[in-house]
Amino acid sequence: MTPFHLAFPVRDLDETRVFYGEVLGCAIGRSSATWVDFDLFGHQMSAHLRPQAAQAPSDGKVDGITVPIPHFGAVLLMDDWQRLATRLEARDDIDWLERPMVRFKDEPGEQATLFIRDPSGNALEFKGFRSLEQVFAH
Template identity: 50%
Template sequence: MSLSPFHLAIPVYDLPAARHFYGEVFGLKEGRSDTQWVDFDFFGHQLVIHEHGKTADQEHARANPVDGHDVPVPHFGIVLNWEQWEALAARLKSFGTKFVIEPYIRFQGQVGEQATMFFLDPCGNALEFKAFKDMSQLFAK
């Protein structure tokens, strides 16, 4: 499957802290930038952090119950391969990242077996990263 890169722009109320998180903690390569925004290579996609006042979602976290966890809404992320996901989980843990939902395996031994984790950037934007044991089951029921 060949996908076109997506472009996602998100608000951050502390540009230096967000720049450090995405660049240093997350390890993303920085692209173009200006005084109020920074581009990052987000696993081949374009993520732009824009300096902006706190949004309602950042101020008052919302969640939906999923598998006994409170999943933050909205959230975004990437589906990685299993090894990339494990490496990212280890990297985030090594930087002391506080997880909203600790890395764990869903549907173990079933169709759609997947690894997932949720965490927040320094400005309260929620991220989820997944990996599937069998990527062909990404949309399997």
């Protein structure tokens, strides 16, 4: 599998570096005065300074649970997902949208998931699967 690239707007690069670098544990790559790259579980995420970029979030439903649209994140193996969920739950500064849970229990594609917002209001979802073969199961 090859990594994807996503460019997304943020209001402040310093708080974005703290959130993605320290809170999520992403390695920080190249940067300038207007953008910074992060390694989000092997994927290239480019945060671009856009202080006036307002997102108009809407909600969708998945398995009866409200999810923010748009959102982005990463698919992880369950052990990695559990480590991330435990690290986030131990903090008191996380903007939770949906706390860690299991969706599609005992069905093909069963997955653990959690939703958070970064300091700029971008919604992130992290999914955990017991095997990657389950990612596209139906």
